[in-house]
């Protein structure tokens with residue numbers, strides 16, 4: 046043992062003067078010390094709990110605030126984010142929590158558009174369907190908001206519903222989709238019906254209903270403006286805080302391209318609002334002169350917002366989709382990628398021009414040969430057209446009969462009555478199906494004949510008939526006039542012929558699902574070989590006001 050390694054002291058440390066060791070405190074003192082210790086630890090716990098509560102309160106306030114903002118503006122769009130508290134904004138800064146950020150440019154313009162009717166049209170992939178789903182939420186915080194979103198077929202609709210399921214419950218927590226009714230119910234009480242309308246007549250489903258927002262995705266799938274115009278009558282509300290809107294998206298082309306172009310694109314440069322016009326006459330639609338607030342003033346505004354693929358970074362950046370579109374044939378490519386509406390023409394008879402082909406009625410010379418052509422239908426309309434052929438072989442369609450519900454007998458009576466002052470028909474053709482018999486009973490043609498109105502079966506070659514009609518509508522180079530003109534009184538023919546779409550599957554034919562009764566009758570007429578050169582017999586007939594039978598089969 047050396048000096049440098051002192052012996053380890055063991056046992057209790059020595060107390061200094063006046064100091065009390067632990068072993069020398071009273072029981073009371075010990076208790077006091079323990080109590081003080083407990084109080085200290087409880088205080089610590091309390092402070093900790095308070096801190097936690099504060100932070101929870103903070104979070105809940107933030108969430109409530111965010112929800113309120115979402116209700117008022119719909120969504121956490123950029124502007125709303127600015128109003129959020131710092132803490133929430135910090136969480137949103139990485140953008141992962143923003144539900145929806147409109148793409149700069151057209152998508153933002155579309156969602157902010159105040160016009161009554163807006164078309165968001167153009168390239169596929171431009172973000173149109175997505176924008177429609179978002180725009181529908183404009184007033185979803187208002188209990189009186191009733192939205193209707195349509196597509197043409199159920200299959201197409203399913204796509205939209207799937208997408209809405211991803212977005213709506215996040216935008217409006219508590220929003221419920223009722224599958225049996227295809228309806229969204231929002232917490233405010235607002236509703237949105239997702240549905241499809243295929244044929245024009247299906248639009249009548251909404252008769253008597255009213256909506257505050259009506260949207261059609263892919264409007265170009267509708268061959269005529271009927272559904273769009275019909276639905277406009279369903280747009281109304283008694284709630285003065287809601288503005289009613291119609292919204293549509295469309296790709297150029299499609300069977301409805303021709304009327305969409307006339308309604309939304311031709312009247313004004315893109316993005317410029319304009320007063321809605323009548324697509325046939327081009328005149329501005331006006332309030333009636335007895336309107337209490339705005340007598341004789343323009344009805345409402347329309348606007349066309351063009352979309353290009355490049356506007357949607359969500360698809361455009363990957364480049365793959367664009368590459369796919371680039372591989373399409375020229376016309377399709379220009380329509381889908383560049384959103385070019387000038388190549389959009391789905392109308393079968395795009396050469397039809399009211400100014401050229403429609404004329405005011407005049408008295409037809411008695412000696413012009415006459416043709417009667419008919420397409421028969423009972424539940425769908427029957428159409429009978431009367432034409433006269435002038436001496437240059439031009440057709441003049443001077444009368445039409447267009448109505449459903451005729452039996453052979455009543456149709457015969459109607460035709461007889463209408464022809465009271467006509468000279469006898471030279472040719473009279475009817476849909477060949479009217480001769481078909483499944484049993485022993487009388488066919489339609491037979492009933493017509495028995496009632497004094499005779500027909501022969503029409504030439505039903507669809508392709509040749511369509512080409513013949515094109516030839517008639519074309520300008521005759523010698524005369525500078527078309528080979529066929531229609532009296533303005535033939536309203537159904539004038540209405541349906543220019544709007545008749547091409548078939549989606551066979552470009553040599555029209556869409557037989559469309560309203561083609563007047564077209565069929567006209568086609569039958571074009572396929573007759575009636576010429577206008579009067580032969581001697583006919584000239585005599587004029588002089589004598591009698592006639593000799595032309596058609597030897599029936600003797601008239």
Ligand SMILES: Nc1ncnc2c1ncn2[C@@H]1O[C@H](COP(=O)(O)OP(=O)(O)O)[C@@H](O)[C@H]1O
Pocket residue numbers: 145146147148152168169170171172173174175176357359360
């Ligand atoms: N603002 C947006 N935010 C997030 N995704 C978007 C946005 N706009 C479009 N998209 C996405 O881009 C894709 C194409 O958009 P879509 O609306 O289907 O185009 P379109 O109907 O014009 O063909 C979709 O997957 C859609 O979800």
Ligand SMILES: [Mg+2]
Pocket residue numbers: 173174175
């Ligand atoms: Mg789409």
